[in-house]
Amino acid sequence: MLSERRLEVLRAIVQDYVGTEEPVGSKALTERHNLQVSPATVRNDMAALEEEGYIAQPHTSAGRVPTDKGYRLFVDKLADVKPLTGAERRAISSFLEGAVDLDDVVSRTVRLLATLTRQVAVVQYPSLSRSTVRHVELLSLAPARVMLVLITDTGRVEQRMVDCPAPFGETSLADLRARLNSRIVGERFAEVPRLVQDLPESFDNEDRGTVSTVLSTLLETLVEETEERLMIGGTANLTRFGQDFPLTIRPVLEALEEHVVLLRLLGEAKDTGMTVRIGHENAHEGLTSTSVVAVGYGSGNEAVAKLGVVGPTRMDYPGTMGAVRAVARYVGQILAEN
Amino acid sequence: MLSERRLEVLRAIVQDYVGTEEPVGSKALTERHNLQVSPATVRNDMAALEEEGYIAQPHTSAGRVPTDKGYRLFVDKLADVKPLTGAERRAISSFLEGAVDLDDVVSRTVRLLATLTRQVAVVQYPSLSRSTVRHVELLSLAPARVMLVLITDTGRVEQRMVDCPAPFGETSLADLRARLNSRIVGERFAEVPRLVQDLPESFDNEDRGTVSTVLSTLLETLVEETEERLMIGGTANLTRFGQDFPLTIRPVLEALEEHVVLLRLLGEAKDTGMTVRIGHENAHEGLTSTSVVAVGYGSGNEAVAKLGVVGPTRMDYPGTMGAVRAVARYVGQILAEN
DNA sequence: TCCTGGCACTCATCCACTCCGAGTGCCAAT
DNA sequence: ATTGGCACTCGGAGTGGATGAGTGCCAGGA
Numbered sequence: 246m247l248s249e250r251r252l253e254v255l256r257a258i259v260q261d262y263v264g265t266e267e268p269v270g271s272k273a274l275t276e277r278h279n280l281q282v283s284p285a286t287v288r289n290d291m292a293a294l295e296e297e298g299y300i301a302q303p304h305t306s307a308g309r310v311p312t313d314k315g316y317r318l319f320v321d322k323l324a325d326v327k328p329l330t331g332a333e334r335r336a337i338s339s340f341l342e343g344a345v346d347l348d349d350v351v352s353r354t355v356r357l358l359a360t361l362t363r364q365v366a367v368v369q370y371p372s373l374s375r376s377t378v379r380h381v382e383l384l385s386l387a388p389a390r391v392m393l394v395l396i397t398d399t400g401r402v403e404q405r406m407v408d409c410p411a412p413f414g415e416t417s418l419a420d421l422r423a424r425l426n427s428r429i430v431g432e433r434f435a436e437v438p439r440l441v442q443d444l445p446e447s448f449d450n451e452d453r454g455t456v457s458t459v460l461s462t463l464l465e466t467l468v469e470e471t472e473e474r475l476m477i478g479g480t481a482n483l484t485r486f487g488q489d490f491p492l493t494i495r496p497v498l499e500a501l502e503e504h505v506v507l508l509r510l511l512g513e514a515k516d517t518g519m520t521v522r523i524g525h526e527n528a529h530e531g532l533t534s535t536s537v538v539a540v541g542y543g544s545g546n547e548a549v550a551k552l553g554v555v556g557p558t559r560m561d562y563p564g565t566m567g568a569v570r571a572v573a574r575y576v577g578q579i580l581a582e583n
Numbered sequence: 584m585l586s587e588r589r590l591e592v593l594r595a596i597v598q599d600y601v602g603t604e605e606p607v608g609s610k611a612l613t614e615r616h617n618l619q620v621s622p623a624t625v626r627n628d629m630a631a632l633e634e635e636g637y638i639a640q641p642h643t644s645a646g647r648v649p650t651d652k653g654y655r656l657f658v659d660k661l662a663d664v665k666p667l668t669g670a671e672r673r674a675i676s677s678f679l680e681g682a683v684d685l686d687d688v689v690s691r692t693v694r695l696l697a698t699l700t701r702q703v704a705v706v707q708y709p710s711l712s713r714s715t716v717r718h719v720e721l722l723s724l725a726p727a728r729v730m731l732v733l734i735t736d737t738g739r740v741e742q743r744m745v746d747c748p749a750p751f752g753e754t755s756l757a758d759l760r761a762r763l764n765s766r767i768v769g770e771r772f773a774e775v776p777r778l779v780q781d782l783p784e785s786f787d788n789e790d791r792g793t794v795s796t797v798l799s800t801l802l803e804t805l806v807e808e809t810e811e812r813l814m815i816g817g818t819a820n821l822t823r824f825g826q827d828f829p830l831t832i833r834p835v836l837e838a839l840e841e842h843v844v845l846l847r848l849l850g851e852a853k854d855t856g857m858t859v860r861i862g863h864e865n866a867h868e869g870l871t872s873t874s875v876v877a878v879g880y881g882s883g884n885e886a887v888a889k890l891g892v893v894g895p896t897r898m899d900y901p902g903t904m905g906a907v908r909a910v911a912r913y914v915g916q917i918l919a920e921n
Numbered sequence: 922t923c924c925t926g927g928c929a930c931t932c933a934t935c936c937a938c939t940c941c942g943a944g945t946g947c948c949a950a951t
Numbered sequence: 952a953t954t955g956g957c958a959c960t961c962g963g964a965g966t967g968g969a970t971g972a973g974t975g976c977c978a979g980g981a
Contacts, residue, residue: 270944283954288945306944306961346742348812380722382732394720394732394740402732404684404740474686480818481836494832498819608973621925626974644932644973 253280254290255299256323259311263561268308313524313558316536320521320562327563329571333361337575344579347371347400351476354552354576359479361568364556365501367539369511370474371399371549371580373467378429378437383422383459388412391455393462399549399580407462409455417452421459434467473508473550477501486557496531501555511551514539519566524558534558538565542573544581552576591618592628593637594661597649601899606646651862651896654874658859658900665901667909671699675913682917685709685738689814692890692914697817699906702894703839705877707813707849709737709887709918711805716767716775721760721797726750729793731800737887737918745800747793755790759797772805811846811888815839824895834869839893849889852877857904862896872896876903880911882919890914 257278261269271284271291280287291309294300299315302308311319329337340357344350351368358366376397384392389409396402424447428440441463445456480501483494500506506529514520514537522537536558541548552573554565595616599607609622609629618625629647632638637653640646649657667675678695682688689706696704714735722730727747734740762785766778779801783794818839821832838844844867852858852875860875874896879886890911892903 268944272944284944285954285956286952289953292946302945304960304962306942306959308944379724380730382720382722384718384720384734386717392718392734394734396722396730396732396742400742400744402740402742404734404738406738478840481833481840484833484836495819495822498822502816502819606973610973622973623925623927624923627924630975640974642931642933644930644971646973 250280250282251290251294252318252323253278254287255294255311255315256319258291258294258300258309259315259319259323262310263559266559268303268310270308273308311559313526316523316558316562317526320523324563324566326519326570327567329567333568334571337361337572341575341579350576350579352478354572355476355478358552358554358568358572359482361572362554362556362565363479363485364482364554364560364565365477365479365497366552366554367501367507367511368476368552369508369550370476371397371401371543372473373397373401373403374434375547375549376401377431377433380430381422381425381463383418383425385413385415385418391418391459393459393466395463395466399544403466405462405466407459409458411451411455413452413455417448417455421448421456425463437467438464475504475507475511477507479554482556493534497535497555500529500531510537511539511553514541514551514553516541516548519570520553521562521566536560536562538562538569540569540573542577542580544577549580588618588620589628589632590656590661591616592625593632593649593653594657596629596632596638596647597653597657597661600648601897604897606641606648608646611646649897651864654861654896654900655864658861662901662904664857664908665905667905671906672909675699675910679913679917685740688738688914688917690816692910693814693816696890696892696906696910697820699910700892700894700903701817701823702820702892702898702903703815703817703835704890704892705813705815705839705845705849706890706914707811707846707888709735709739709881710811711735711739711741712772713885713887714739715769715771718768719760719763719801721756721763723751723753723756727793729756729797731797731804733801733804737882741804743800743804745797747796749789749793751790751793755786755793759786759794763801775805776802813842813845813849815845817892820894831872835873835893838867838869848875849877849891852879852889852891854879854886857908858891859900859904874898874900876900876907878907878911880915880918882915887918 254274257274257280258269261274261277271287274280274287275282275284291300295309298312299318300309301312303310337357341350341353344353351370355366355368358368376399378395379398380396382394384394386392389412391407391409391413393405393407394402424444425441429437432440441460444460445453448456480498483497486493510527510529519538519540524536525533527533527535527537534557535555537553537555539551539553541551543549553569556565592612595612595618596607599612599615609625612618612625613620613622629638633647636650637656638647639650641648675695679688679691682691689708693704693706696706714737716733717736718734720732722732724730727750729745729747729751731743731745732740762782763779767775770778779798782798783791786794818836821835824831848865848867857876857878862874863871865871865873865875872895873893875891875893877889877891879889881887891907894903
């Protein structure tokens with residue numbers, strides 16, 4: 246186990262490096278933090294920390310830089326989440342207030358998070374799979390053409406066109422609509438297949454095929470679109486990386502466009518509490534020099550989706566975590582109000 | 584007027600520069616293109632072209648680079664739109680075929696365009712303002728709460744929550760729904776306000792307030808959400824710019840996040856035919872070293888939205904224009920099929 | 922009049938070389 | 952365990968010459 250002072254040295258290294266973006270040496274450390282010991286002592290501590298793999302030297306005659314493992318220790322043991330200032334809190338809530346619909350909530354959240362953290366923000370749309378059905382609407386667009394609209398309790402709307410095998414009368418349609426809604430409104434998506442299973446049987450022969458078609462489209466929508474959506478913002482902040490970044494920024498931008506990758510990343514985050522993945526802890530290759538701070542958000546106690554930021558491993562963890570947590574809470578409140 | 588050969592020299596310079604990304608000299612030009620004249624002659628022509636402002640030297644002892652004015656001439660007079668290969672056409676159509684809904688169409692289009700042109704793709708969602716109403720649906724969620732769903736002929740769906748001043752019965756709701764639809768289905772958005780103006784009068788006193796509220800929300804939706812949406816992709820391609828690009832890429836990324844800016848940019852493009860804006864022709868400051876190739880697309884003869892790409896002024900104009908045009912056509916077809 | 926080859930000139934780029942200093946590791950002394 | 956001292960390392964910045972692509976200009980030729 247590392248001594249108290251060595252941990253203090255590690256904390257100082259992380260803080261200085263995050264601030265200056267330059268490897269930090271023993272002398273500078275003793276000057277900027279009052280460690281009450283000489284540079285030589287710090288050097289010994291640094292040697293020990295390096296031995297343990299918490300810090301590294303870019304090249305022989307340079308200062309030290311934290312490793313992924315070093316950041317990990319810092320985040321786990323040495324840092325507290327920094328609460329936001331009152332002004333920031335007020336800014337968040339007033340900025341989110343004005344949203345008119347779900348798209349607007351998400352896009353405002355992304356911009357907010359990107360601005361607050363000065364990093365790339367990622368916000369997942371409230372997930373269909375954990376939502377409940379608020380309403381199913383069926384619209385007759387042509388004799389044998391029906392539009393299916395599915396509305397969730399989070400305000401999300403999905404629509405599908407259904408081509409029916411046979412013309413479908415208005416009365417049958419109304420009938421199906423009513424029965425469908427009475428069965429599944431308020432239910433979780435996972436329950437729906439079971440609940441509608443026997444519906445076709447209760448219809449006339451001529452309509453049965455159409456009813457089946459409509460239902461299977463509904464089920465498809467539930468499954469397919471559980472494939473989640475997300476929104477990204479603040480990519481311009483990537484340019485604050487280093488200077489070396491044709492190589493750095495490119496794979497990150499590519500990874501950000503692969504929404505599947507991001508969704509998996511967010512999915513790995515804990516529903517509650519905050520998850521920080523540092524550098525190589527991220528499975529995806531393009532993101533090995535970035536860290537991801539993610540947290541679930543939801544209207545009630547339960548998370549319906551995740552949000553977070555992606556930034557260089559050299560980031561201000563306490564501040565970022567504070568902003569992410571605060572934004573998640575406010576978004577949850579806004580969603581709950583609908 | 585410039586002589587035929589000088590135009591030929593300009594064309595050669597543009598082509599070489601686009602290919603190599605390096606200033607092109609007189610000797611290299613005569614070698615790579617069979618101009619049938621000596622380097623010295625080309626030098627004279629270059630001097631003339633520079634005099635006229637079509638090309639410039641980055642520094643004294645370097646080759647020439649086209650200016651915005653040079654690219655403009657190239658695009659207007661010297662280049663043809665390059666048609667796609669059969670394989671590319673097949674790829675486009677098969678890639679777009681599989682789309683399940685409007686979001687999917689747009690997102691596939693973005694990815695396609697980004698891949699084909701290897702640049703940043705921008706696709707505007709089919710505009711509400713030029714669409715017609717396909718259906719309006721009203722759902723009672725609570726005694727005094729109604730959800731308004733608006734469906735357009737392009738497959739776009741907008742929903743709004745309406746808090747009613749008084750409880751609103753199912754029969755009244757059905758009544759309103761029926762009358763509303765019979766009046767405005769198939770009509771253009773611009774016509775709607777006029778068409779629904781006198782609707783509240785035909786309702787009972789107690790419902791009149793609610794009807795007014797619902798209608799004003801509907802009209803708000805039509806106006807507010809004429810504020811268009813768009814999707815962007817292929818930002819990773821920006822890294823192919825030059826090496827100097829912390830400075831270059833940053834303002835571009837920032838501009839791309841300002842959807843308002845992009846929408847104005849696309850808005851300036853002609854509905855039909857293709858619009859190319861080169862370098863400083865773009866009003867926005869961050870985009871003065873990029874070119875925008877945009878074109879309208881739509882299900883019929885009329886454009887319902889625009890799409891395009893953003894790339895360095897040094898881009899392959901014929902190829903880019905070909906890809907943009909082809910994609911726009913295919914997307915139009917896909918939309919028409921719904 | 923237009924084209925061409927020749928020639929002197931300009932500079933950006935490359936490379937080898939040196940110098941400087943921040944930072945290190947080790948050791949003996951406290 | 953801590954500290955001051957000291958030799959050592961090595962990246963980065965600065966210098967200066969060689970290189971060569973590219974230019975402008977001019978005089979001669981078609």
